[in-house]
Amino acid sequence: MAKTCVLCRQRSERCDGIQPICGQCTEFGTTDACDYSSRAAGPSSKTSNLLQKGAACLPCRKRKKRCDAKQPYCTACKTSNKKDQCVYEDDAQRNLIQCLVARTRELEERLAFAEQSSHESRPHHGNRVSSPGSAPVLRPSSLAIEAFRAFPVWKPPRTDLPVSALLTSRTTLELYRDFRLRFLAFSPHVGVQLSPAASYAVAMGDFNSPHVHPSLIHAAQLYGCMIWQEIHRTTSLATTEFIELEATLSLLTADTAPLIQLQIHNTLGIYFLVLRKFSEGSEQIRLASEVVRRHGLRFVPPSAELWDPLVECAPADEELVCALSHLLYITIDRQMVLGIPSDLGVEYEQEFHTVPIMYPTLSRSSLAIFRARGALLLQRTRQLSARLSALPTCPWELHLAQGAQAEPPWVAEYWSLLEEVETNLATVNPALLKASLHPELQPSTQGLKICLIVALTVEAELHHLAPRTHPESRQHCLNAVLKLVGIGKTLTASDYEMLDPILVICWLTAAKVAFTESARPMDELSAMNWATVRSVLVACVPVLIKALPYLEVPLNQILERAAAFVIPT
Template identity: 25%
Template sequence: MANKTLPADTPGTLQRGKACLRCRKRKMRCDGAKPACQQCSRAKKGDSCEYDDGKGKTRTQLLRETIVRLEHRVRELEDPDYISPAVTLHDPHLRGFSESPPSSSYDSTGHSPFPSESTHSPEESWSHLPSASPPLFSPDAFFQEPQLIQPPVDLAAMLLEIFSPHRHQCGLEVSMGRLRDSLNRPLSEQRHPAFMNAIFLWACFISRPEPLCQHEEHYLSLSLDGLRDGLREGDKTVDLVQASCLLSQYFLANGRYLEGSYHASAAAALAVQCGLHAGEMTIWPSVGDDSKPFKTDLRQGERILAFWQVYNLDRCWSVALRKPIVIPDGPQAWSSINCPWPMDISDYEAGQPSSGVNFQTIKSFFEGDVAVDGYSTPALRAKASALFERADTLSTSWNSRVEPSDSFRQEIHDLELTITAFVATLPSLHSLTSSEERPMLLTVHTLAHAALIHLYQPFAPDDPVSYDKCSRAARACGSIITHITDSDFAYLDPILGPCWTSAADTLVREMATISTSWPPMNAADVRNELGTILYAMANLASRFPLLGMSAAKIQKRLAEL
């Protein structure tokens, strides 16, 4: 009796190999119930409960084969000379993670859990990345919901290294050292997943056309999901503001204007709701007595920089997208921007005190305090954004059917003086070194001259003085381009696209009237200046698709002259 064994069909005992695929993969006890076992039913994965009895292919295997056939069919349709190779599929459930699948043309994508919009399989793989955990890109993972909201530490560190030199490009000012250190901390002490995955999204985006870019959709999905969860939980709100900014810049750079505009408005509204514009310690208390004077430690410094990040996005892209601004700056205390001008992140890391006072920051700037404080590169960028939006708002408020009033003319004149005084405070283009701040300063110079174009553009057709000022500003934008090296283009801000478009439009109109202008102008000189701007637009369009359509329209108008 002691040696008697239980029959194979005894309740509670399942014959080896008869468990469902999901339970076998997770090494869980399976009751073998069909159509869904108890484990899958409890996990609400009943639709994923499959059994492999060896008599046919599972739904997952059939789905894999369908995807492979569709991929090769797309390539055949795009390239008539392409010959679809024979594809060998394998059953991942019969192999351990340590084994390599059979070599095939599908190997490079078969190990990715990320849906790819690419119509070709990349030639490179991430399989060489060191990892103490099972490979992130196992074939099985493609058909499972993501188990990790962020990649392993070694992969996350690699993505941060890729992103780091490009952070100014999308307006993000953070302590990268602090960000890298947070990867090894407990999850509760890390930055919000929505923010981190937005950074990883940008790392993939700026790597185009390298194989890394095929994972953009994965990190985009994770960031959007994290943003939704974060808003529901009200957790780490500043991170959510910055995540929204990064997502907006990503969509805008790719020409997805509606999504970009939505996230820009959401980021601005959230920043105001959280009181980031107020710059008050009562909104973001630090350790200790809240009644103490305003401090600018690294933590508070990053919050100040976060506000100006969303401010730049709101002001600049409201002009480019022709939409109202979201962040108010009124006379009331609740609507006034009182956040101090930002300093460089290194100054906050060193514990330097904030320059200036945190009271009506923008209003004081427009009233004449152009050169009082705020000389850091982030501060210059914020001031350029303020001028750019203010010039467009002021000029477009004029009704062309009504003669401009004296007060309106005075406002135009005062703003021009403010822009001119601001440009005089900027570092000379000839003195710009090959530092990380160089692309941002090129953007600041361009925004300032583009502001003059927007300020006088409505009056240019009927006013020779305004026409001349527009032309001079457009040529100044072209002159700035001559200081941009080929290596700079990889780090330029996407907002330069709309600025260059305004400059090019001005010169195209000048070309259209060149035969009747007085004094006479050299058409060849104007074409050369236009060629410089179009070259820059085409170069940047290879990185940011948003410029492609604008450049094509200008080329068409130029060809019709």
């Protein structure tokens, strides 16, 4: 824009700004060089004394007084003897806009870099690259505005990659939102229960929200990214996973709330186990157990003596119960599948039996509680079966011969387990039907199917342990296994992408029951039903091996037993 000389400004004429003499002054015959200094406005200009919006001090703005914005205190505050209260919000609106723009720009750059690196290939599942050393990491430097000091801020590693090399794209923002929404849909599978405010903050990716810890948002994006890749059968977002994993771990400190630490370690444990990184997954489970023991987190709160069944439990207590239930489930599952001892004490298994009493509504709707209850029943049933199988003679024949007067301990345990599994089936069945009818509950159907398969496995095993000559037990055993394989046939391809390893234990137990029962004398209809069960169990083995290749050896036992099985005549 051309400058205006002093004479043209005084004459209110348009100046072309030519130096040393403008065109207007040349027409007037001026021989002196034009003056383009800023003193032309003069001290009498009214606009020179106006302050910009937001430049006045806070006391003058509050009292709606004229302020001259002098430093270190204005004239009005000096006159009213309020010098100590004269403070300024330096360009508050401008700083806020700049902060938001900078944060948006850096976030887009970071996500665009992740999208740009999506062409990189890496091996699937267990061979995933966990830490690409040369991959540059970009992270918004303004995770939290100065006004929010509730959570720590993650400082990213330095990178020499120029920002101009990154491509911004709105699709990457939508993709990250898709990651978070997928995590919220699958959060019951990792024992994370959030309040509506926390769920909204996670869905929006609000790192400044006081309702959720930033590390949980990063964990949501990490877990959602893993689910997205499993569903789309791609392994192209290694850098994105690495960034989110680093951010999640960097934001966890010793001062983080114990419940947040437990939820994060539970989520990371499942994340690594799904990727078949068993050492990393076991380490996260160990850290979760350590948090539980160090902070004394229990199913029964310290105020249990003042517990009132008519008073609703606090949301934080329910979140803790879900997280503890998931940790209990994953330790039992890991112990049965991989043979790794549990890091939790027996007291947690005993306290878990009080959950239906203290949290009746939650125990009828929480997937984490369903899974923990089913895993406990399966573990106890397997232990009882091993003890009875080790006896030299049939325990039932000896017990029935002695009569009800001398009842051994295993008999009471047997009937207690049978009552518990029937109660569990009465709870899981309606929950599965409800989830299958409501679209918003669809992500829970796969977990509920596994819970129902586990419960039916326990029921079949218990009836299988009953006396061989008891026809009611034989029929109940057949009905349970038929329903079990019927549910197994409904598992879709997407269900097998996130298959729970405990299903292998159920399939092995069901196969043992099926082949043993098929060798006993029975009527023609029962023989046809058992033949159907055996064929379905054998047909599902290749699919299970493809989904869980590290369990191929025990699953092949079903095929070997089927090949050696001879139909009794």
